[in-house]
Amino acid sequence: MKKIMALLGCMMWVGACAPTASQDDTQTLVVAHKSEMESLDPVFSYDGVTHGMLINVYDTLLKFKGSQLTELEPGLSLQVPTKQNGLISADGRTYTFPIRSGVKFHNGETLTPEDVRYSLLRFLLSDVAGGPSSLLLEPILGVSSTRNDKGEIVVDYKEAAEAIRVEGNNVVITLKRPFAPFLFILARWGYVMNKDWAVSLGAWDGTEETWKQFNNFSKEQTPLFQVSNGTGPFKIERWDIAGKNVVLVANEDYFAGAPKIKTIFMRTVDEPSTMRLLLEAGDADIAEISPKFVEQLKNNPAITLYDNLPRLRTDPVIFFTLNLNMQANPDVGSGKLDGEGIPADFFNDKDLRKGFEYAFDYEAFLKESLEGRGEMAIGPAPKGLVPQDKEFKRYTFDLEKAKEHFQKAWGGKVWEKGFKFTLTYNTSGEMRQIASEILKRNVESLNPKFKIDLRGVTWPAFLEKTAKRQMPMWARGWVADFADAHNFYFPFAHSQGRYALSQGYKNPQADQLIEQAVAETNQQKRNQIYKQLHNLIHEDAMQIYTVHPTGLWAVRSNVKGFTDNPVYMGIYYYPIYKEGK
Numbered sequence: 001m002k003k004i005m006a007l008l009g010c011m012m013w014v015g016a017c018a019p020t021a022s023q024d025d026t027q028t029l030v031v032a033h034k035s036e037m038e039s040l041d042p043v044f045s046y047d048g049v050t051h052g053m054l055i056n057v058y059d060t061l062l063k064f065k066g067s068q069l070t071e072l073e074p075g076l077s078l079q080v081p082t083k084q085n086g087l088i089s090a091d092g093r094t095y096t097f098p099i100r101s102g103v104k105f106h107n108g109e110t111l112t113p114e115d116v117r118y119s120l121l122r123f124l125l126s127d128v129a130g131g132p133s134s135l136l137l138e139p140i141l142g143v144s145s146t147r148n149d150k151g152e153i154v155v156d157y158k159e160a161a162e163a164i165r166v167e168g169n170n171v172v173i174t175l176k177r178p179f180a181p182f183l184f185i186l187a188r189w190g191y192v193m194n195k196d197w198a199v200s201l202g203a204w205d206g207t208e209e210t211w212k213q214f215n216n217f218s219k220e221q222t223p224l225f226q227v228s229n230g231t232g233p234f235k236i237e238r239w240d241i242a243g244k245n246v247v248l249v250a251n252e253d254y255f256a257g258a259p260k261i262k263t264i265f266m267r268t269v270d271e272p273s274t275m276r277l278l279l280e281a282g283d284a285d286i287a288e289i290s291p292k293f294v295e296q297l298k299n300n301p302a303i304t305l306y307d308n309l310p311r312l313r314t315d316p317v318i319f320f321t322l323n324l325n326m327q328a329n330p331d332v333g334s335g336k337l338d339g340e341g342i343p344a345d346f347f348n349d350k351d352l353r354k355g356f357e358y359a360f361d362y363e364a365f366l367k368e369s370l371e372g373r374g375e376m377a378i379g380p381a382p383k384g385l386v387p388q389d390k391e392f393k394r395y396t397f398d399l400e401k402a403k404e405h406f407q408k409a410w411g412g413k414v415w416e417k418g419f420k421f422t423l424t425y426n427t428s429g430e431m432r433q434i435a436s437e438i439l440k441r442n443v444e445s446l447n448p449k450f451k452i453d454l455r456g457v458t459w460p461a462f463l464e465k466t467a468k469r470q471m472p473m474w475a476r477g478w479v480a481d482f483a484d485a486h487n488f489y490f491p492f493a494h495s496q497g498r499y500a501l502s503q504g505y506k507n508p509q510a511d512q513l514i515e516q517a518v519a520e521t522n523q524q525k526r527n528q529i530y531k532q533l534h535n536l537i538h539e540d541a542m543q544i545y546t547v548h549p550t551g552l553w554a555v556r557s558n559v560k561g562f563t564d565n566p567v568y569m570g571i572y573y574y575p576i577y578k579e580g581k
Contacts, residue, residue, distance in 0.1 A: 025578070026260075026577070026578040026579065026580055027260070027261060027262040027263065027578070028261070028262065028263045028264075028265070028578075029261045029263070029264045029265070029285050029286070029559070029573065029576065029578070030264075030265045030267065030278075030283065030284045030285050030286075031264065031265065031266045031267065031284065031285065031286045031287075031571065032267050032269045032275045032278050032279065032284040032286070032287040032288065033049060033052075033266065033267070033268060033269070033287075033288045033570075034049070034268070034269070034270070034288050035047065035048070035049040035268065036049065036244045036268040037049060037050045037053065037239065037241075037244075037246060037268075038050050038219075039219055039222065039224075039225050040054070040224060040225060040226055040227060040228050040236065040239065041222045041224040041225055042054055042058060042123065042189075042191040042193070043122060043123050043126040043128060043131060043132070043133065043222075044126075044128050044131055044219055044222055044225075045131075046130060046131050046132045048479060048569035048570065049268075049569070049570065051568075051569055051570070052568055052569040052570015052571065053246060053248075053266060053570060054191065054228075054230075055188075055232070055568050055570065055572055056232055056233060056234040056248060056264075056572060056573050056574070057228050057230045057232045057234055057235065057236055057248070058191035058192060058193060058228070058230035058231070058232050059075050059076050059103075059191075059192055059230060059231045059232050060075050060076065060186065060187055060188070060189075060190045060191060060192065061075050061076050061077040061097050061116065061171075061186055061187070061190055061192070062074065062075045062077055062080055062183060062186060062187040062190075063075040063187060064187055064188075064565055064567055064568075066563050066565070067563050067564055067565045068565070069184075069312075069384075069483035069565070069566070069567060070184065070483055072183060072184075072187055074100075075187070076097075076099060076100050076103060076111065076116065076192055076231065077097040077098060077099065077100065077171075078098045078099070078100050079097075079098060080183070081095045081096060081097065081183065091178070092175075092178035092521050093174055093175045093176075093177065093178055094172065094173070094174045094175070095172070095173045095174075095175075095182070095183075096167075096170050096171075096172050097116070097170060097171045097172070097173070098169060098170050099111070099112075099113045099116060099169055099170065099171060100255065101169070102255065103231050103255045104231065104253045104255070105193075105194040105197070105229050105230065105231050106228070106229050106230060106231070106235045106251060107194060107197055107229050108253075109194055109196065109197070111192070111194075111231055113166045113168075113169060113170065113171050114166055114195060115192055115193070115194055115195045116171045116192050117164050117165065117166050117171055118193075118195040118198075118206050119190070119191060119192045119193050119195070120136065120164050120171075120173070120190060121160060121161070121164055121206070122193075122198070122203070122204055122206075122214075123136055123189070123190070123191070124136045124137055124140060124141070124160055124164075125146060125155075125157070125160060125204075125211050125214070125215060126204070126214060126215065126216075126217065127145060127146040127147070127215055127216060128216050128217060128218075129216055132189060132481065133145075133146070135185050135189050135481055135482070136185065136186075136189065136190075137155075138179070139175050139176070139179035139182045139185065140160070140163050140164070140173065140174075140175055140176065141155055141159065141160060141163065141176055142176030142177065143155060144496055146215060146216075147215075147216065151216075153212055153215060157208045157211055158208070161208070162174075163175070163176075177519050178519045178520075178521055179518055179519065180484065180486070180517075180518055180519070180520060180521050180523075180526065181482055181483075181484035181486055181487070181518070184482045184483055184484055184567075185481070185482045187482075187567075188481065188482050188567055188568075189481065189482075191230065192230065192231065193224075193228075193229055193230055194229045194230075197229045198223075198224065198229070201223040201224065201227065202223040203222070203223055203224060226239055226241070231251075231254075231255070232251065232254070233250070233251050233254045233256070233258075233259045233573070233574040234248040234249065234250060234251055234259065234264065234573060234574075235248065235249050235250075235251055236248060237249045244267070244268035245265065245266065245267050245268070246265075246266040247263065247264070247265055247266075248263070248264040248266065248573070249262065249263055249264075250262045250263070254574075256574075259573065259574050259576075260576070260577035260578075261573060261576055261577065261578070264573055267284075269287075272289065272290040272292070272293070275287045275288070275289055275290075276289055276290075276293045276296070276297070279297075279303060279554055279556070280297070280300070280302075280303070282302070282556065284556075285555065285556045285559050285578070286553060286554070286555050286556070286559065286562070286571065287553070287554045287555075288552075288553060288554075289552060289553075289554045290552075291370075291371060291373055291552055293554075294307060294552070297554060301557065302556060302557050303554055303555070303556060303557060304554070304555045304556075304557050304559075304562075305552070305553075305554055305555075306551075306552065306553045306554075306555065306562065306564055307373075307550075307552050308373055308550040308551075308552075309550055309551035309552065309553070309564045309566070310382075310384065310550060310551070310566055311382075311479070311548065311549060311550055311551045311566045312382065312385075312479060312480035312483055312487075312566045312567065313382075313477065313478065313479045313480070313548060313549055313566075314377055314380055314381070314382070314477060314478050314488065314545060314547075314548055315431070315432075315476075315477025315478065315479070315546075315547070315548075315549060316425075316429065316431055316432040316435045316436075316475045316476065316477050316546050316547075317377075317380075317475070317476060317477060317478065317492075317499075317543050317544065317545055317546065318356075318360070318423075318435065318436070318439060318473060318474070318475050318543065318544040318546070319473065319474050319475075319476065319499060319502070319503055319542070319543055319544075320347040320353055320356070320472070320473055320503060320542060320543070321347060321469055321471055321472055321473070321474070321502070321503050321504065322345070322347055322348055322503055322504035322505060323344055323345055323348070323469070323504050324342075324344045324345075324346070324347075324469060324470065324472060325344075325468050325469045325470050326344050329470045330422070331421055331422035331424070331453075331455075331470060331471060331472055332344075332421055332422075332472060333420040333421060334420075337410065337413055337414070337417055337419065338417055339417045339418040339419065339420065339449055340420050341419070341420055341421065342419050342420070342421045342472060346419070346421070346472065347472065347473075349409050349410050349414075350539075350540070350541060351405040351406075351408040351409040352405070352406070352409035352410065352414060353541040353542065354395075354401075354402075354405040354541045355402045355403075355405035355406035355409060355443075356402075356439065356443065356473075356544060357395040357402075357541050357544055358395060358396070358397065358398045358399070358401040358402035358405065359397075359399065359402040359439060359442040359443045359446070360395075360397060360435075360438060360439050360442065360544050360546065361397040361438055361442060362376050362377075362395075362396065362397055362546060362547075363376065363397065364397070364438065365434070365435055365438055365546055365547065366546075366547050369431060369434045369435075369438075370431065370547060370549060373549060373550045373552070374547045374548050374549040374550050375547065375548050376546075376547055376548075377545035377546055377547050377548050378392055378393075378394035378395075378534075378545065379392065379394075379488075379534045379537070379538070379545055380478070380488035380489055380491075380492040380493065380543075380545065381485045381488035381489060381530075382488075382548045385483065385484060385485045385488070386485045386527060386530045386531075386534070387527055388534075389531075391531060391535075392531060392534055392535070393534070393535050393538040393539075394538070395538075395541075395544075397442075399442065399445070399446065402442075402443075402446060403446050406446060406447065406450075415447060417449065418447060418448075418449020418450055418451065419449070419450060419451065420451040420452075420453070421452065421453070421472040421473070422452075422453040422454070422455050422471070422472065422473075423436050423439070423440065423452050423453070423454055423455070423471075423472070423473040423474065423475070424454075424455050424456075424457060424462065424465065424471045424473070424474045424475070425454070425455075425456055425457075425462075425474065425475040425476075426456065426457065426458070426459050426462045426476070427456040427457060427458055427459075428459065429456075429475065429476075429477075431549070432475035432476065432477070433454070433456060433475075435475055435546050436454050436475050437454065439452075439544070440452040440454060452473075462474075462476075466502050467502075469502065469504065476499075478491060478492070478499075479569065480567075482567065483566075483567050485517070485526075485530050486514070486517065486518045489514055489517070489530065489533060490514055490518075492537075492543060493505070493507070493510045493514060493533065493537045493542075494510065494511055494514045495507070495508075495510075495511050496511075499543070500542070503542060503543075505540070505542045507536065507537070507540060509536060510533060510536055510537055510540075513529055513532060513533040513536065514533065516529055517529040517530055517533065551564065551566065553571075558578055558579045558580070559576060559577075559578055560576070560577050560578065560579060561575040561576040561577050562575075562576055563575055
């Protein structure tokens with residue numbers, strides 16, 4: 001091992017040290033990344049790092065072409081359905097997928113259409129709390145959950161079973177209504193596993209009689225927590241949970257041809273400086289480095305930087321909570337509009353919210369905090385998903401306008417009496433903290449009676465406070481699950497969306513426009529609907545959108561075929577190969 005590894009300690013892989021990346025080893029890849037895996041069961045985990053790995057293990061019916069966000073190519077389906085080839089019905093609701101024959105699972109069994117059907121139904125009906133099942137539930141069954149607010153199951157199994165069916169060698173899916181981004185969702189989240197294998201381990205047996213027993217199970221209950229069996233280009237050989245490491249090995253029987261890389265060591269590295277040292281020493285081939293190291297690495301001929309990569313991300317966003325939960329709430333001060341606190345309905349005043357919108361310095365945050373890596377946000381979705389012309393309204397940094405709105409808020413009482421409350425961010429969210437500090441500084445500069453406390457809390461505490469609606473203002477972000485504007489506007493602006501629901505925001509007109517846009521298959525008409533929607537929620541001023549950050553990967557220069565696609569939330573390793581010295 002190299003000297004740097006001796007200093008940092010051996011990578012532990014279930015009792016053995018991982019080999020370091022060597023410049024003449026063209027079949028081994030070492031990847032250093034942030035965060036760690038949650039569960040190998042696709043229906044449970046919803047984090048980027050896990051699903052960024054699972055795309056290499058489980059194939060889907062369709063694949064994204066290279067770095068393209070909306071251009072698809074066949075995967076386990078022999079064709080990409082279109083109306084022109086007859087695989088999408090005239091009404092836009094029924095999709096037919098002819099299944100590729102001769103494909104082998106990692107355990108050697110042959111893929112069948114029933115495996116595809118089972119995998120999609122299991123993903124749909126497991127619906128674990130906080131999991132990704134809603135991504136298929138919404139287009140296929142027209143609901144975001146299988147359960148109501150009381151936790152009672154409300155979907156009909158027969159409806160799901162009829163919506164996803166096998167007809168000969170085809171899998172046929174009928175949607176509740178036309179759903180424009182359906183194929184993009186299926187290409188990203190429609191993992192296919194071996195049914196017989198899953199059932200033999202104790203997973204759902206695929207019958208109506210037992211499915212409710214497997215609805216909303218815990219991480220500890222899934223028999224697929226630490227095992228996998230897909231048809232993808234790589235197999236999971238080991239997952240060392242304690243050591244935060246994963247070993248992938250090539251699937252030599254992959255239907256598109258065996259990968260050139262034979263072994264991949266994925267290592268979670270928490271310390272940014274350690275990640276840089278591993279890369280520079282050649283002990284990592286690919287690293288998810290911090291932007292602060294770009295200047296130190298950009299002139300290193302042994303390293304190639306992939307900088308300012310597009311991301312489907314809006315982060316940070318600062319949210320207002322309507323009708324706060326005041327019970328045992330330390331974030332609201334006195335609980336009154338008396339200069340020492342705020343009442344429960346404090347942010348129900350639109351002028352107050354607009355005052356905060358104009359008080360944020362958007363340009364300074366992008367240039368100074370992110371060193372220009374990204375673009376200023378004017379709404380939930382990046383402009384690549386919705387063409388944004390001059391008719392799209394936006395807020396700019398304008399302290400005079402901020403002052404005008406603060407003076408109008410609550411009939412002048414806010415300006416007269418002032419306020420005091422806490423703005424919360426998660427402790428690992430450095431950019432969210434900086435954005436909160438900028439807003440605090442600018443708002444407090446307008447009136448000495450305006451007082452904002454800042455508090456960083458752990459991620460579990462942050463989620464708990466969000467669920468209880470105890471945070472008057474809070475900073476968070478969003479990374480899209482698929483490349484479509486719906487995946488931004490729904491969570492931010494629909495009354496059943498993740499963030500709007502947490503805020504207590506409900507605008508029936510916004511709901512109607514969101515439903516209209518996702519069902520519209522003409523892209524030009526969709527863009528016009530989103531423009532109308534954008535300007536509507538701009539007037540409501542429920543969220544402060546700051547930036548759309550870009551991504552950064554650093555790669556040893558002998559690594560070739562690296563292609564970044566933000567939809568994957570990670571790296572698709574199949575095209576990658578290494579040259580010798």
